[in-house]
Amino acid sequence: MKDIFKAPFIIEMGETTANMYRQGWDERNGGNISYMLDEAEVAEYLDLNNVIRTIPTGFDAKKLAGKIFIVTGTGKYFKNVQKDPETNLGIVRISADGTTAELLWGYKDGGKFTSEFPAHMMSHIARLEQDPNHRVVCHSHPTYTIAMNTVCSTDEKDFTHKLWQSNTECVVVFPDGVGVLPCMVCGTEEIGIATAEKMKEHRIVVWTNHGIYGTGKNLDEAFGLIETVEKTAMIYMLALGHTVNVIPDDIIRGLAELWGLKMMDGVLDD
Ligand code: 13P
Ligand code: ZN
Numbered sequence: 001m002k003d004i005f006k007a008p009f010i011i012e013m014g015e016t017t018a019n020m021y022r023q024g025w026d027e028r029n030g031g032n033i034s035y036m037l038d039e040a041e042v043a044e045y046l047d048l049n050n051v052i053r054t055i056p057t058g059f060d061a062k063k064l065a066g067k068i069f070i071v072t073g074t075g076k077y078f079k080n081v082q083k084d085p086e087t088n089l090g091i092v093r094i095s096a097d098g099t100t101a102e103l104l105w106g107y108k109d110g111g112k113f114t115s116e117f118p119a120h121m122m123s124h125i126a127r128l129e130q131d132p133n134h135r136v137v138c139h140s141h142p143t144y145t146i147a148m149n150t151v152c153s154t155d156e157k158d159f160t161h162k163l164w165q166s167n168t169e170c171v172v173v174f175p176d177g178v179g180v181l182p183c184m185v186c187g188t189e190e191i192g193i194a195t196a197e198k199m200k201e202h203r204i205v206v207w208t209n210h211g212i213y214g215t216g217k218n219l220d221e222a223f224g225l226i227e228t229v230e231k232t233a234m235i236y237m238l239a240l241g242h243t244v245n246v247i248p249d250d251i252i253r254g255l256a257e258l259w260g261l262k263m264m265d266g267v268l269d270d
Contacts, residue, residue, distance in 0.1 A: 119195045171256050204229060
């Protein structure tokens with residue numbers, strides 16, 4: 001058996017959570033990540049027949065039966081993942097009936113996965129239906145994105161337009177736009193269902209007054225989506241009340257045409 005502390009997925013989870021913490025997006029226990037792993041790769045590090053304990057999933061996760069995820073622990077701080085991955089992370093496999101998760105490694109102090117597990121797992125289901133290469137769901141509390149929520153409507157077309165108008169990278173990085181949910185009680189099945197519904201159309205979903213979800217085929221991609229929205233939200237907020245130039249719609253359209261991208265419908269006037 002190889003040393004799990006040297007596994008690329010453990011190292012990457014440590015690096016990503018540390019980066020997010022240093023950006024100031026993940027105060028205290030804010031944020032959570034889940035990353036679907038390849039069974040054969042995990043088997044190089046763990047005996048897959050050794051289930052440490054089972055943890056109720058809290059919802060019907062049957063569509064993910066047998067899938068293995070590395071997931072940040074509830075109440076755990078992103079800043080601590082790198083120095084103690086075995087306490088702050090866990091590797092779980094969804095049981096055949098989808099009602100429990102089998103702990104294969106981690107949560108060493110008796111802990112469990114993030115309280116946002118339903119939103120993560122339901123988002124994985126929704127994104128895998130759109131893209132079989134999808135692997136990562138990343139939730140964070142980036143400062144300027146949340147600030148934008150306090151001064152912008154929750155209309156996702158309007159929110160997406162404001163981002164596309166503020167930074168030419170935006171339409172190129174997320175032509176599919178940003179899904180926006182109103183302020184809701186988090187950590188529930190309801191917010192999971194609502195998030196997954198948005199994930200059918202978008203790889204990024206903003207939870208008003210709370211934070212953001214980014215998804216992708218790897219950690220870099222999910223992080224990069226959040227990073228691009230957050231940087232642009234920063235530009236928007238720094239310029240708020242002083243705006244003279246925004247990117248015209250014909251330039252946004254031109255960028256999408258140049259890169260052969262299909263834009264979210266209804267954001268630009270026809
Ligand atoms: P957890 O500590 O349960 O992951 O919750 C943090 C969070 O960001 C809730 O939305
Ligand atoms: Zn949160």
